[in-house]
Amino acid sequence: MDSVLPFSFFSEFDINLFKTGKHYRLYEKFGSHITTVDGVEGTYFSVWAPSAKSVSVIGDFNHWVEGKHQLYVRWDESGIWEGFIPNIGKGSVYKYKIHSNHNDIKTEKADPYARRCEHPPKTASVVWEDSYNWEDVTWMKKRKKHNALDAPYSIYEVHLGSWKKKIEENRSLSYIELSDELVSYVKEMQFTHVELMPVMEYPYDPSWGYQITGYFAPTSRFGYPEEFKVLIDKLHQNDIGIILDWVPSHFPEDSHGLGCFDGTCLYEHPDKKKGYHPDWKSLIFNYGRNEVKSFLISNAIFWLDQYHADGLRVDAVASMLFLDYSRENGEWEPNIYGGRENLEAITFMKELNEEVYRSFPDTQTIAEESTSFPMVSKPTYLGGLGFGMKWMMGWMHDTLQYFAKEPIYRKHHQNDLTFSMTYAFTENFMLPLSHDEVVHGKSSIIGRMPGDEWQQFANLRLLYTYMFTHPGANLLFMGAELGQREEWNFQNSLDWYILQYTYHSGIQKIIKDLNVLYKKHPALYQQQFSTSGFEWISYDDHENSVIAYIRKGIKEKDDLIIVCNFTPVPRTNYRIGLPGKGELIPLFNSDATIYGGSGTSNQKEIMIEVKKWHYRKYSAEITIPPLAAVVFKINN
Template sequence: MSKVIVHSLFSEFDIDLFKGGKHYRLYEKFGSHITTVDGVKGTYFAVWAPSAKSVSVIGDFNFWIEGEHQLNVRWDESGIWEGFIPGVGKGSVYKYKIHSHNNDIKTEKADPYARRCEHPPKTASVVWEDSYNWEDAKWMKKRKKNNAIDAPFSVYEVHLGSWKRRVEEDRSLSYTELADELVAYVKEMNFTHVELMPIMEYPYDPSWGYQLTGYFAPTSRFGYPEEFKLLVDKLHQNDIGILLDWVPSHFPEDAHGLGFFDGSCLYEHPDKRKGYHPDWKSLIFNYGRNEVKSFLISNAIFWLDQYHADGLRVDAVASMLFLDYSREEGEWEPNMYGGRENLEAITFMKELNEEVYKSFPDVQTIAEESTSFPMVSKPTFIGGLGFGMKWMMGWMHDTLQYFAKEPIYRKHHQDDLTFSMTYAFTENFMLPLSHDEVVYGKKSIIGRMPGDEWQQFANLRLLYSYMFTHPGTNLLFMGAEFGQREEWNFQSSLDWHLLQYNYHSGIKHLITDLNLLYKTYPALYEKQFSGDGFEWISYDDHENSVLAYIRKGNKKKDSLVIACNFTPVPRNSYRIGLPNKGKLVQLFNSDSKSYGGTGDFDVSKTLIEDKDWHYRSYSAEINIPPLGAIVFKIE
């Protein structure tokens, strides 16, 4: 006989919103919630399973016996099963045993809304509540300014399991240890934000966290939920924002996960042409189902609300946008207008961004989107998808392809570098050198650079200097900031021992200074998404492989002049046209000795002359170092 007391957290309004796809705080209702009913303490459970004939909570409190605690189905045809179980409290381990109307199928599922999960490979959910006291009020009060699109945004992308490991214990750092060591490192490096590869619970380590089963639970691999809150809190207390990778594009078929949840295609689209991902052997959400839409948007809001995240980097947006993504002819069905766009997914993304920015105007959503789909980072009211930023995959591809070439051939490929400026201001672009670029035989970033050791590191310094002075925000994957030579391995720590060598420590010093330069000079961020913030001086000197350009802020006096030499031949007495008289004052030189360069081309000041050049009334002669970049301000 059931020992479940009839109880509900849902009002009729909640149900209407849920059915209409407009309930964006479902985590306050679904899942397990410790509460008191009629003076008795216990836990309220609620789960959506409309195809179920019965739903039981099984766990360590009833010896995992089905039927001991059978939930009650609501009368309103919402498909919600709920009830209060006395005596069940924090730390109790449970699943839902679902008996389906469909051919008497039984499934045993983890709670989709669980706040904590067992440590993999175990798969059950854990009743949890925490009373964490946040101490980041100062950051939260000013983060709208820190997270704005006209603020510096230099992102350090991190995989928590392999950033640094305790070798002697063969383990990753805990959330608590990361709150000390990662925070201190990111602060030292002058990054403005950290982006974490998915920290929501996932069963399979080689997926790097991109196949989720616990959407509302920080992975238990590194500690408790409140310990993850401590990590976020410490980042904020040190003026560092935190972005979370978020995966609404697909989910795995693991037996305890969302797939075939109640014996039916509940979360996934029932048509395999829309519901199965051939690349990742995973299931695709049914974006046209209102309750699924509410689940996903509630999940996005959850991490912003409960964990104070400063933004979400939305994974694999291109796979959501197009019905023919990774499919051959005949394997997909056109939309109602005969096109390839997934109209339901597009509507979902617009509603997601509208709700995020309505509730949290001080955060950013960032799309990992690799196609030319228009207006990804434009507001929905003018027809855009509503994201705050979009990854500039074209820049990444063209730039890495260019730098892999021997310098003698680069004069034939200068358009690989200049092409990005033809579309740089069509979106709010973030320039990514992400984890995807240092795996699966692509080599590390330094491993792509041609030449001897000196040239490889000079090329790397030049690449980063060009990246940080190019319009847009920046993202750098861990290890790239000190020239990690090996490809990234999710099972191993970064090669921190390399920092004992001058070239590697020089790259680390360079990134630290580039971040400081970016944060200090408004010309590099105030108009980073506007054509008003950029002006070519020279883009067509193919023979010398030189680029020169101006970055502009809101004030004319803030303008910076950048010159890059993409060959190992010094460009001495190289004349560039300039907008006004005065002196060029060097702010940064990638060839400085402290970075591992020659140190032979450091000049503190250069006089600007009354001499026409590059269609300008003034000009100056500068010495551009081999495989180097220099940044000047005009005094």
């Protein structure tokens, strides 16, 4: 052993928390930490490898030779190996060489807790620390109101590698470049939040970041960790929240990753029926192992704590919830009660959400969950999973299916459109038009719209207006706001050049204005997850394919009236029932000429009559433009 000193960051209390699955700040202990021991500066290393007979730190400082810097195993049967190596500092490249007691296997592993990783395809860890001085104190003090469930939530989903590229250099933008260009664009477009597809280090570009090997390191593809902090800081300084995609559902089998870490199934479940994902050819975490649970919850807390993230969108929740997910009979085993639910994963998710909201009550967790599993976004004390919000996959599927139909047939399928309101308030739903809807041959969003070019874009404007006025928060994947015709390709930049064309620039303009409308009017967000925030006026005019509804604020004066026409036939002298007397004032029209529409519109003030209609005492006659939605306000 050469120049390794016995040293520890762990107290007996830390070890007890780790063993019981209750240590949620493991990143402060595990990994590589620059420190000083007896007046000598160096780096403390610690790693969990309970089945190892020896663990060596190998790296550029010892020519990658095993045994020169061998760590000490703790006496307390925690399985932790640790030690202090003098004169090793920031920028040193390293891995752990683990000699297993299990079949004499030897592995070379990246540090699970590394703060920085080498640029792929290189796979080693890098000793790193930064003393970044955050300048988002104003945001952090007031973000509770921005991230609250009664606040506007309009999210722009982004894949950093393909949002915009330096064409002449054939490269993606850096974190620093994004902190200028992406931030200014999102601010101009009036989105409230950005959601980043996974930025944790990943080896394989076509995975889009969903196959993670460096859970505590922002990918080095775009710069250093502190440069990623600059991007987040700039978003916050411009009153834009940031949601990070987080993947606790599975991890890849790459030799330097978490799989078979110490020669055994350490992080993954040893039973392939629970530990291997057949769809993604990846490994599934062992949620019943306390140390793994601590690793995952610590990782979630890390991004909220060290990177000031405003929330986590948790990927593939359904795959964690169910033992039979994507498995045939005989490929899974029931739980102890004979059911298909993964009880250990459910417990993990509840503990995750409890700790997130305990430590960071001004953030949100959002579940990407595609089934009817109950109470995903209800508090754990009521028996729920404890997420703040859940993606409304049913709305997305039914709505896109409806819009793909030729308008002449829509009268037979109006229930596809209105069905979402039968369950809209069973969860705190977020309406997603995400990256998953514009890949793998599904076509772009505009590509699904029927009709000629004018009708396609009118349909798209109608879809977006319906989405923004439907109860719930909103998420739109990059490129959708341009009306991009091509499917998303992670290797290419968005087709920014199409903005020279009127219809495409009109789509960009309407998204901006919808964001303004959404943020300006409390009726669209104050009660977006409550039955108190919505009321039908008419949902049964199948023949004309028209629906009308009220979005309600806490104050009656804030209520909005929304009327949608899903056919290319303008509806003139169309009477709707109304909740009160006064004048009907048009606020928004998706058919406006500034968006590329026909310009069919209403007069600036429409007198409300005392005439019963739609079971209401008051009503008015309006014009509904072709393939359009109109938003009104009542002026009493």
